[in-house]
Each structure stands twice: as structure tokens, then as C-alpha cells.
Amino acid sequence: MKAVKLSELKGEGVITGFTKNGDFRRRLISIGIYPGAKVRVIRRGLMGTPIEICVGNTRVAIREESARYVIVSLENGD
Amino acid sequence: MATERKTLKVVFVGNPNTGKSTLINALAGSDLKISNWAGTTVEKVSALLRYRGYDVELVDLPGTYDILPNNLEEEITFKELLSEYDVIVNVIDTGHLERNLHVTLELAEMGRPMVVVLNMVDEAESRGYEVHPEVLEEVLGVPVITTVATKGIGVWEIPKAILKFAVPRPAVVYPEDIERAAREIERLIKRPEKRWMSLALLSGEWSPTDIPKEILNSVKDLRERFKGRDLFLEIESARFESARDIAQRVLRRRKEEASLDITDRVDRFVLHPVWGNVFFALLTLLVFRFTFLLSAPWVDYIGLVQEVLGGWVASLGLNPLLTSFLVEGVINGVGTVLSFAPVLFLLYLAISFLEMSGLLARAAFQLDALMRFAGLPGKAFVPLILGFGCNVPAVYSTRSLENFSERLKTALVIPFMNCSARLTVHVLFAAVFFPNVAPYMVMAMYFIGVLVAMLTALAMGRVVKSENAAVFELPPYRIPKASVILRQAYNRTMGFVEGAGGVILLAVVLVWLMVNFPSPEDNFLKLLSNWAVGVFSLIGINDWRLISSLIPGFIAKEVVIGSLAVSYLGGEPFQAVGLWEGLRALAEGFASALLGTLKGLIGMFWLPSLDLSASGGKLGEVLRGVLTPASAFAYMVFILLYTPCVATVSAIRQEFGNRWAALSIAYQITVAFAVSWLAYRLAVLVF
Ligand SMILES: Nc1nc2c(ncn2[C@@H]2O[C@H](COP(=O)(O)OP(=O)(O)OP(=O)(O)O)[C@@H](O)[C@H]2O)c(=O)[nH]1
Numbered sequence: 087m088k089a090v091k092l093s094e095l096k097g098e099g100v101i102t103g104f105t106k107n108g109d110f111r112r113r114l115i116s117i118g119i120y121p122g123a124k125v126r127v128i129r130r131g132l133m134g135t136p137i138e139i140c141v142g143n144t145r146v147a148i149r150e151e152s153a154r155y156v157i158v159s160l161e162n163g164d
Numbered sequence: 165m166a167t168e169r170k171t172l173k174v175v176f177v178g179n180p181n182t183g184k185s186t187l188i189n190a191l192a193g194s195d196l197k198i199s200n201w202a203g204t205t206v207e208k209v210s211a212l213l214r215y216r217g218y219d220v221e222l223v224d225l226p227g228t229y230d231i232l233p234n235n236l237e238e239e240i241t242f243k244e245l246l247s248e249y250d251v252i253v254n255v256i257d258t259g260h261l262e263r264n265l266h267v268t269l270e271l272a273e274m275g276r277p278m279v280v281v282l283n284m285v286d287e288a289e290s291r292g293y294e295v296h297p298e299v300l301e302e303v304l305g306v307p308v309i310t311t312v313a314t315k316g317i318g319v320w321e322i323p324k325a326i327l328k329f330a331v332p333r334p335a336v337v338y339p340e341d342i343e344r345a346a347r348e349i350e351r352l353i354k355r356p357e358k359r360w361m362s363l364a365l366l367s368g369e370w371s372p373t374d375i376p377k378e379i380l381n382s383v384k385d386l387r388e389r390f391k392g393r394d395l396f397l398e399i400e401s402a403r404f405e406s407a408r409d410i411a412q413r414v415l416r417r418r419k420e421e422a423s424l425d426i427t428d429r430v431d432r433f434v435l436h437p438v439w440g441n442v443f444f445a446l447l448t449l450l451v452f453r454f455t456f457l458l459s460a461p462w463v464d465y466i467g468l469v470q471e472v473l474g475g476w477v478a479s480l481g482l483n484p485l486l487t488s489f490l491v492e493g494v495i496n497g498v499g500t501v502l503s504f505a506p507v508l509f510l511l512y513l514a515i516s517f518l519e520m521s522g523l524l525a526r527a528a529f530q531l532d533a534l535m536r537f538a539g540l541p542g543k544a545f546v547p548l549i550l551g552f553g554c555n556v557p558a559v560y561s562t563r564s565l566e567n568f569s570e571r572l573k574t575a576l577v578i579p580f581m582n583c584s585a586r587l588t589v590h591v592l593f594a595a596v597f598f599p600n601v602a603p604y605m606v607m608a609m610y611f612i613g614v615l616v617a618m619l620t621a622l623a624m625g626r627v628v629k630s631e632n633a634a635v636f637e638l639p640p641y642r643i644p645k646a647s648v649i650l651r652q653a654y655n656r657t658m659g660f661v662e663g664a665g666g667v668i669l670l671a672v673v674l675v676w677l678m679v680n681f682p683s684p685e686d687n688f689l690k691l692l693s694n695w696a697v698g699v700f701s702l703i704g705i706n707d708w709r710l711i712s713s714l715i716p717g718f719i720a721k722e723v724v725i726g727s728l729a730v731s732y733l734g735g736e737p738f739q740a741v742g743l744w745e746g747l748r749a750l751a752e753g754f755a756s757a758l759l760g761t762l763k764g765l766i767g768m769f770w771l772p773s774l775d776l777s778a779s780g781g782k783l784g785e786v787l788r789g790v791l792t793p794a795s796a797f798a799y800m801v802f803i804l805l806y807t808p809c810v811a812t813v814s815a816i817r818q819e820f821g822n823r824w825a826a827l828s829i830a831y832q833i834t835v836a837f838a839v840s841w842l843a844y845r846l847a848v849l850v851f
Pocket residue numbers: 179180181182183184185186187226227228283284285286287311312313314315520521642643644645
């Protein structure tokens with residue numbers, strides 16, 4: 087399985103971890119971006135940021151620079 | 165004989181936007197009380213419900229994604245959860261059960277009696293789910309109720325369930341060694357929340373200061389044992405796994421979900437890079453049109469009431485100084501406070517609607533890139549946009565931002581957003597001095613304001629860097645209930661009148677004193693202004709009267725015009741008004757205000773036409789005599805940038821303390837001087 091940053095994800099994947107800890111990570115987890123959750127990129131804003139993603143069945147907007155610290159594994163390995 | 169009534173305190177907790185306010189509204193009807201949480205300006209809504217011999221206090225806690233707080237509002241919820249109360253009502257958005265359950269499972273570890281409300285089951289059902297509350301009831305061992313708050317369905321089961329006082333059983337299964345460690349800490353804590361606390365301590369993400377040293381020490385020892393493991397992540401994962409498992413059993417799919425729901429379809433347009441931005445630009449315009457067209461008749465009416473009351477006082481034939489104090493100090497002061505109310509009420513109405521419908525989050529999405537450029541969080545656009553209407557609610561609304569530095573940054577930038585009070589001054593000056601290009605001059609003021617705001621934010625971004633995760637939820641579209649929105653807007657407006665009213669009143673009285681002492685001819689205001697002429701002549705303003713009007717402008721900027729008129733044209737003597745004459749004027753004024761409101765309701769969908777054809781009348785002529793176009797331009801810029809008004813300053817003081825309020829005043833006055841000097845120099849070359 088290939089892993090990418092959430093900021094580089096196109097389509098679907100599963101969140102596997104974070105590369106930044108503390109409050110940053112806690113905030114993401116509390117809104118539903120946690121390891122094991124399925125994530126799908128829906129669209130991006132005008133300048134490529136923010137990124138609208140769907141985790142669980144919640145829609146969340148995340149800034150590109152925050153998404154860089156979230157690691158996602160691609161399900162079908164492409 | 166009165167029977168003894170028992171009192172109960174019930175706190176409503178849950179994710180943001182799950183329907184807590186709507187539920188409390190449905191239960192308590194009109195018995196709603198609004199106040200602030202101690203030490204903050206975050207509004208506290210509570211209601212009294214009389215139910216079977218109980219006086220039940222229902223408290224609406226700020227929405228939270230997590231028990232451990234991430235921002236000021238969540239902090240309040242957290243503190244409250246550890247305080248004295250009888251029952252927790254956990255409100256859940258059933259359509260997003262899995263994430264909502266995360267908070268539920270944590271709450272179940274707090275060891276307090278609890279009721280779970282699965283709200284919005286209508287949405288879950290329409291998406292093809294069958295809801296099984298009995299499963300959750302079985303897991304937690306507490307009453308679980310299904311409701312549709314907006315229709316009032318099921319809400320009366322809540323008080324019934326509250327009286328069962330059932331304490332939930334913790335439902336999450338943690339890895340065995342973590343469980344054992346948690347139990348060890350639990351033994352040291354003598355509070356009902358001991359399980360939740362021990363896990364939070366063990367996770368290493370909670371470092372409270374008011375916990376005995378020996379407990380913290382043993383936590384430290386225990387954490388040593390887990391070296392190399394990420395306890396926080398393991399604990400959270402266990403919770404999410406449980407939540408997922410439970411959610412799958414409570415919500416069962418009856419039929420396939422429609423491939424695209426309404427939210428998806430609307431978002432294709434609203435979040436479209438082009439059409440979405442056009443839509444929000446028009447929507448913003450509409451919100452302002454709505455606010456100003458509908459409030460103007462009532463602001464005028466308040467003015468009329470002031471005039472009539474003043475007339476009545478004048479007709480009493482009291483000592484002139486006393487009459488002046490009553491009319492220009494007291495009546496004028498109260499009138500000024502009240503004249504904020506229509507604008508704020510309508511603005512809050514619009515914002516509440518946008519917030520509850522889900523549109524506000526979309527606007528944040530569209531504007532996020534711009535906010536990011538200025539070094540501000542995406543959510544900061546709400547306070548900034550509000551600032552164009554009125555800076556005061558804008559400052560209060562910063563409390564939804566994540567942390568102190570982000571809130572502060574935003575609050576210090578807000579005063580440069582050109583509020584509607586300043587607009588009145590700009591419109592007059594533009595019409596008088598730049599009749600051919602008046603609309604562009606007014607627009608230029610907005611641009612300069614935004615530019616200074618951006619630069620301020622950028623400069624501060626260099627000083628205070630934010631390390632926060634920039635995320636926010638895009639909730640599904642919902643149609644809010646009118647009664648809830650009306651009540652919320654009313655509560656917030658009253659909150660302002662009570663909170664800032666005193667300060668404004670005081671300022672009005674102070675200005676009255678400055679105008680009337682030592683004598684009306686040689687008053688303090690004149691003395692002060694004459695002294696300041698030296699500085700202001702740098703920006704081409706040499707007449708003390710122009711400067712003296714800036715001080716009353718500190719109360720509210722629209723006052724500048726009235727005060728200019730008085731100092732150049734002389735004040736009008738108080739017109740005595742007879743009782744009947746006054747009453748008739750009031751009745752007629754009321755009728756025409758109603759008519760004006762109706763006209764506004766239709767007119768707001770038309771494009772605005774700033775009426776800039778007026779030459780400014782007599783005042784305009786006089787002003788043309790004392791100011792060159794260049795210095796008039798500088799004066800406009802100064803009005804734009806100098807300290808907005810006492811109400812804004814008092815809001816900043818309430819939110820951030822004396823030091824920051826003082827600093828913000830000093831900063832704004834400095835910037836106002838610097839920029840208007842620059843504007844004057846440039847304008848001298850151009851005009
Ligand atoms: N369809 C549907 N909508 C609901 C229901 N309950 C509430 N709503 C809507 O959901 C939105 C949010 O409701 P609120 O009562 O503001 O939620 P809240 O939990 O108080 O929100 P915060 O104060 O932000 O935490 C509003 O637009 C409500 O009209 C429900 O049972 N069904």
C-alpha cells in the first residue's frame with residue numbers, strides 16, 4: 087500500500103497517522119480525522135486550498151498546509 | 165399551601181449544530197434566560213422548566229467536538245462538566261452518529277447521570293437509515309430518546325428520562341495494559357469523573373494545575389512504562405472503534421442512499437470556484453441591504469422619540485443647564501444606546517440564519533484562501549464581514565476562533581473594517597467634496613480599510629505564529645426555525661444593550677460635560693481641540709471645530725456629522741413639545757417606520773443606489789470653506805481609521821483585557837495619523 091500526504095490525495099484513502107502532534111493532532115482527531123477513518127477528497131478551493139474531504143459521513147474543510155501533516159494510505163495501491 | 169419544589173440542573177452537551185438550542189427552546193418556550201459565562205462574554209443560555217414538582221434548569225453548553233477543550237467555548241463546556249449539576253443531556257446529530265458518539269463515550273466516563281437524545285432522526289431516516297435507540301440504551305444503560313427538535317417530536321420524553329437519574333456504564337474497551345494503568349490512577353482520584361480523568365491524564369494531553377502532586381507523579385511513573393507507545397492515539401482509537409461498532413448497530417441501512425443528496429447538489433453550485441463566489445458576493449450585499457434598509461426606519465424612529473421626549477422636558481421650563489443635561493446627556497445617551505439595537509438585531513438575525521442553515525461554513529470555505537493570505541484562520545472572515553456592519557458584534561464573534569492569539573489578531577484588525585456609522589460621514593464628505601466621483605471615493609474608503617487590516621494582520625502574523633490545525637466542518641444544509649433565530653438575535657442584542665450600554669451612556673455624559681464646562685463658549689472640547697490643531701495641521705486640518713467633532717465621534721461615528729452641524733451652524737434651541745402634539749408625532753412616526761420597513765423588505769432585492777447627489781446643504785457649503793479636497797480626503801481617511809467607538813473598545817476590553825484595549829486605541833490613532841498624512845500628501849499632488 088502506498089502512503090501519501092492528505093494534501094496530495096486524489097480520490098479515496100484511509101488515514102494512517104500524523105506527522106505533527108499535540109493540540110494540532112487532537113483537534114483533527116476530535117473533528118473526525120483519525121487513524122483508520124476512510125477519507126475522500128471532494129473538491130478544492132479556488133487556490134487549491136482549502137480541501138473539502140469527507141470522513142465518515144462528515145464533510146470537513148482543511149487547509150492545504152494542515153493536510154500536509156496527515157498521512158493517508160491508498161486503498162488500491164495506485 | 166405551596167408544596168416544596170425540588171430544583172435540578174441539567175446541562176445540554178454535544179457537537180456543534182446538533183440542535184441543543186432548538187431542543188431547549190421547544191421545552192422551555194419563553195422562560196429563557198440569557199447571560200454570560202463567568203469571566204467571558206460567551207453567551208450563556210439557560211431556561212427554567214417546571215416539570216412534576218421540579219424546577220429544572222436547562223443549560224445550553226457551547227457545542228464541543230471533544231471533552232478536552234480546543235477553544236474558549238469548549239473550555240467553558242469542559243469547566244461546566246466538572247462543576248455541580250445533576251444530569252447530562254447529550255444531544256446527538258443522528259445522521260452523523262459515529263463522530264457524535266465519540267463525545268458520548270467520553271461523557272459516559274464522567275460518572276454522572278446522563279440521558280442521550282438522538283436528534284434529527286428525520287434526516288437519518290430520509291437518508292435510508294432505521295434508527296435503533298434500544299441498542300444504545302443497552303450499551304450505556306441510560307435512557308436514549310429519539311427526537312426531531314424542529315417539529316417538537318419526542319422532546320417531552322426528555323424531562324421524563326432526566327428523572328431516572330441513570331449513570332451510564334463506560335462502554336469503551338481499551339487495551340488491557342492501558343485499562344490496568346487507568347484503574348491505578350482512578351484509585352487516587354475522589355471524583356465521579358475519575359475514569360475520564362485518569363484516561364485523560366494517562367494520554368498525556370491533559371495537564372491540569374489543580375490536581376495533587378502525588379497523582380501527577382504516579383501518572384508520570386505509569387507513562388514511563390509505556391515508553392515508545394502513543395497512548396493518546398491508542399485511547400482515541402479504542403473510542404473510535406467502539407463508536408463505529410455501536411453506530412453500525414444503532415443505524416441500520418434500510419435502503420440504498422440516494423447517490424447525491426441535496427447538500428451535494430447545492431454544494432456543486434455554492435462551492436463552485438466561480439459561481440459560488442458570485443453567489444456569496446450577492447448574498448453579502450443582500451445581508452447588508454436587509455440590515456440597513458430595515459433598521460433605518462427604526463433608528464429614525466428612536467431619533468424621533470428622543471426629540472419628543474426632549475421636547476416634553478423642554479416644555480417643563482426647568483433651569484437651562486438641567487434641561488440641557490436631561491436632553492443632551494440622559495435622553496441622547498439612552499437614545500444612542502438604543503439606536504444600535506435595530507442594526508444589531510437585524511445583523512444577528514441574518515448571521516444566525518446563515519450559521520444555522522450551513523451557509524456560513526461554505527462562505528468560510530470560499531474565503532479561506534484570502535484569509536490564509538492575511539495570516540488569519542478561515543473562520544475569521546465572519547468577524548471581519550460583521551465588522552462592515554458594526555464592529556461591536558464583530559469583536560464578540562471572535563470567540564469562536566481556536567486560540568487567544570488568533571482571536572486577538574482578528575479583534576485588532578476588525579476596527580479597520582469600515583462600519584456603517586462611518587459610511588454616513590464618508591457619504592456626506594464624498595458628496596460635498598467629490599461630487600463627480602463620490603461613489604468611488606466611498607469605495608476607496610472600504611479598500612483603504614481592508615488594506616490596512618490586511619497589512620496589520622500580516623505584520624502581526626510575523627509576531628504571533630499559529631500552529632493550529634486549520635479545519636472546520638461543513639454541516640449539511642438545514643432550514644432553521646424562525647422562532648429560534650428570532651430569539652437568538654433578540655438575546656444577543658439585549659446582551660449588547662446590557663453589556664455596552666453603560667459605557668456608551670457614560671461616554672455621552674462625559675462629552676456633554678466637555679461641551680458645557682467651564683462654559684458653553686469656552687469649553688474643554690474647544691480647549692483640547694485648539695491644542696491639537698498643531699498636529700492635525702500636518703494633514704491639512706486647521707479648524708478646531710473639525711477636530712472637536714472627532715471626540716464625540718468616539719461615541720459612535722455617525723455623531724460626527726451632527727456635532728459638525730452644531731459647531732458650524734449653531735445648535736438649534738430645544739423645541740418645546742406639547743403632550744398631545746408629541747403623542748401624535750410618535751404615532752405618526754411609528755406608522756411611517758412600519759411603512760419604511762415594508763418598503764425596505766421589497767427594496768432590499770434591488771441594487772443599492774447610494775444617494776450622493778445631495779450637496780450636503782448648508783453644512784456642505786461651510787465645510788467647503790474650511791477644507792480643501794485634499795484635506796477633506798485626509799479627514800475621511802482619519803475618520804475611517806481612528807478608534808471606532810467606545811462600544812468597540814469596551815468589547816475589546818471585555819474580551820482581552822485593559823492592556824490590549826489600550827494598545828489597540830494607541831495603534832489605531834497612530835495608524836490613522838500615519839495613513840491620513842500619507843493620503844494628504846498624495847492627494848495634494850493629485851487633486
Ligand atoms: N431536520 C432537522 N433539523 C434540525 C433538528 N433539530 C435542529 N435542527 C436544525 O439544525 C440546526 C442547528 O440547530 P441548533 O439548535 O442551533 O444547534 P445547537 O446544537 O444549539 O448548535 P450550537 O449552539 O452551534 O452548538 C438548525 O438549523 C435547526 O433548525 C431536527 O430534529 N431535524
